[in-house]
Amino acid sequence: MFDVDTLRKDFPILSRQVHGQPLVYLDNAATTQKPRQVIDSLVHYYENYNANIHRGLHKLAEEATEAYEGSRAKVARFIKSPEGARSVIFTRNCTESLNLVANAWGRKFLNAGDEIVLSVLEHHSNLVPWQLIAKEKGAVLKFVDIDGEGRLRVDQLEQLIGPRTKIVSLVHASNVLGINPVRYAAELAHRQGAIMVVDGAQSVPNMPVDVGDLGCDFLAFSGHKMAGPTGIGVLWGKPDILEAMDPFLGGGEMISRVLLEESTWNELPWKYEAGTPNIADGIALGAAVDYLEGIGMENVRAHEKSLAAYAIDRMSALPEVTIYGPKDPEERVGVVAFNYGDIHPHDLSQVLDQRGIAIRAGHHCAQPLMRRLDCVATARASFYVYNTFAEIDKLVEALEGAGRFFDPDAAAAARMS
Amino acid sequence: MQFAEPELDELYRELILDHYRHPRNKGTLDNATSKAEGFNPLCGDEINVEVELEGDIIKDVAFSGRGCSISQASGSMMTAAIKGRKVADAIALLGDFKRMMTDPEVEPGEDLGDLEAFQGVAKFPVRVKCATLAWHVLEDGLESKS
Numbered sequence: 001m002f003d004v005d006t007l008r009k010d011f012p013i014l015s016r017q018v019h020g021q022p023l024v025y026l027d028n029a030a031t032t033q034k035p036r037q038v039i040d041s042l043v044h045y046y047e048n049y050n051a052n053i054h055r056g057l058h059k060l061a062e063e064a065t066e067a068y069e070g071s072r073a074k075v076a077r078f079i080k081s082p083e084g085a086r087s088v089i090f091t092r093n094c095t096e097s098l099n100l101v102a103n104a105w106g107r108k109f110l111n112a113g114d115e116i117v118l119s120v121l122e123h124h125s126n127l128v129p130w131q132l133i134a135k136e137k138g139a140v141l142k143f144v145d146i147d148g149e150g151r152l153r154v155d156q157l158e159q160l161i162g163p164r165t166k167i168v169s170l171v172h173a174s175n176v177l178g179i180n181p182v183r184y185a186a187e188l189a190h191r192q193g194a195i196m197v198v199d200g201a202q203s204v205p206n207m208p209v210d211v212g213d214l215g216c217d218f219l220a221f222s223g224h225k226m227a228g229p230t231g232i233g234v235l236w237g238k239p240d241i242l243e244a245m246d247p248f249l250g251g252g253e254m255i256s257r258v259l260l261e262e263s264t265w266n267e268l269p270w271k272y273e274a275g276t277p278n279i280a281d282g283i284a285l286g287a288a289v290d291y292l293e294g295i296g297m298e299n300v301r302a303h304e305k306s307l308a309a310y311a312i313d314r315m316s317a318l319p320e321v322t323i324y325g326p327k328d329p330e331e332r333v334g335v336v337a338f339n340y341g342d343i344h345p346h347d348l349s350q351v352l353d354q355r356g357i358a359i360r361a362g363h364h365c366a367q368p369l370m371r372r373l374d375c376v377a378t379a380r381a382s383f384y385v386y387n388t389f390a391e392i393d394k395l396v397e398a399l400e401g402a403g404r405f406f407d408p409d410a411a412a413a414a415r416m417s
Numbered sequence: 418m419q420f421a422e423p424e425l426d427e428l429y430r431e432l433i434l435d436h437y438r439h440p441r442n443k444g445t446l447d448n449a450t451s452k453a454e455g456f457n458p459l460c461g462d463e464i465n466v467e468v469e470l471e472g473d474i475i476k477d478v479a480f481s482g483r484g485c486s487i488s489q490a491s492g493s494m495m496t497a498a499i500k501g502r503k504v505a506d507a508i509a510l511l512g513d514f515k516r517m518m519t520d521p522e523v524e525p526g527e528d529l530g531d532l533e534a535f536q537g538v539a540k541f542p543v544r545v546k547c548a549t550l551a552w553h554v555l556e557d558g559l560e561s562k563s
């Protein structure tokens with residue numbers, strides 16, 4: 001394993017204070033902090049070899065192109081892309097990656113009456129793009145429900161994926177609940193000739209992901225949730241499908257030969273990267289991948305699993321706490337969504353913030369799921385490699401304090417004494 | 418002081434907590450003359466406001482919905498403040514309240530009474546929306562009526 005205290009020194013932000021208290025950052029599912037190595041990589045690019053890529057025939061352009069393409073190769077290796085870097089398209093974020101598939105694949109291959117199978121626990125970014133293309137094409141959306149423990153209903157998955165299904169798109173690890181059986185879903189999809197799209201926003205950063213083994217056709221994720229910078233995301237796709245679709249955006253870089261009336265497309269993956277890309281952040285994502293590989297994704301997973309187990313254990317001991325999703329840490333990444341009695345998550349998070357503890361409060365971009373769970377919102381603590389057991393102790397202590405404060409009976413009792 | 422942190426005491430004034438724990442005018446009206454609902458997409462807070470007008474007097478008013486302590490207390494204190502008053506007075510109060518929340522430097526034109534407890538919320542920008550939600554809904558309701 002690795003030593004967390006040593007590793008924390010790589011993250012400059014972790015030594016800052018918030019409201020006079022050491023920062024306890026537990027909002028990693030929203031975005032993770034960045035190690036010095038990633039920050040340095042950004043600065044190094046701008047200070048030493050900033051240039052546009054693929055176009056210049058000068059030294060700086062050559063270095064920038066090499067670093068950007070080198071980063072693509074690192075990402076390909078990181079997710080064990082069977083056909084290497086050709087499959088790796090850089091986008092702005094996971095959301096753009098999913099929009100790319102919905103638009104490029106949907107526009108070309110979807111017809112009226114075709115079915116798209118999703119689930120009730122999708123992030124808005126794996127829901128709204130499908131709503132848009134379904135409306136345009138007259139396709140039909142189908143939703144797999146969850147069971148009482150927040151697990152995807154596999155029986156419904158089997159039922160809903162049928163001969164009319166063209167696309168199955170599911171989140172691999174939910175940003176609220178647990179890990180979904182996407183490999184099995186891919187099998188079901190392929191049996192019906194449908195494509196399988198996986199939202200890997202919460203899985204790729206937190207556990208080893210072997211995209212070939214998953215068996216999906218597309219995998220989308222964001223750099224900023226895996227110690228990388230904002231503004232860079234990835235769409236991994238099977239080359240034959242990427243070849244068959246038409247481009248998403250048109251412009252420079254993505255073309256081969258341009259005539260006034262029509263054009264031909266560049267090779268993969270550049271066919272899908274129109275215009276000057278986010279060079280600096282693309283390169284820094286490579287630094288993030290190096291960083292995570294240095295720790296080892298098995299170790300990242302193991303550490304987060306033990307944090308989640310400890311958090312669930314300690315929080316379950318508080319009678320007011322409701323934890324959402326499967327309780328077995330094996331079935332989730334380092335995400336614990338919860339509510340504390342009737343206290344609104346905003347109030348909880350406000351009190352915690354004053355103690356330097358950052359958690360998320362709200363609907364987590366999953367409004368349909370909140371309705372399904374019959375709550376307005378939840379609080380959520382989410383962990384990354386640098387979090388510690390002591391931080392979870394602080395969280396639990398602060399939760400108890402907030403509970404005493406907002407509970408009317410306890411408050412009245414305190415005034416009496 | 419209830420918290421070790423004075424900032425929190427300023428946000429969660431005793432009066433606000435009292436209205437949160439024991440909301441006034443919570444529910445629906447049998448003879449509502451106007452209804453409106455509002456939604457804060459940031460946190461999922463929902464507030465419904467029902468008003469029963471008699472001429473230009475707010476004869477009765479009630480609120481319902483789900484949300485954080487600030488939004489619920491605001492609904493409660495708003496209804497308490499406007500019940501029995503003229504529509505024009507309620508609209509003037511609404512203007513003063515919104516001004517207090519968005520520009521804490523400006524002295525409220527009218528004595529806001531209990532509503533001044535929300536002054537501390539203005540220092541927490543993300544919570545201002547929670548405090549003003551009920552008022553926006555009231556505004557919608559009164560406008561749709563006129």
Ligand SMILES: Cc1ncc(COP(=O)(O)O)c(C=O)c1O
Pocket residue numbers: 029030093094095096123125126171173174175199201202222365
């Ligand atoms: C499960 C899931 N999918 C998709 C996204 C969207 O990521 P981004 O906002 O970086 O595009 C997120 C991030 O919030 C997420 O948690």
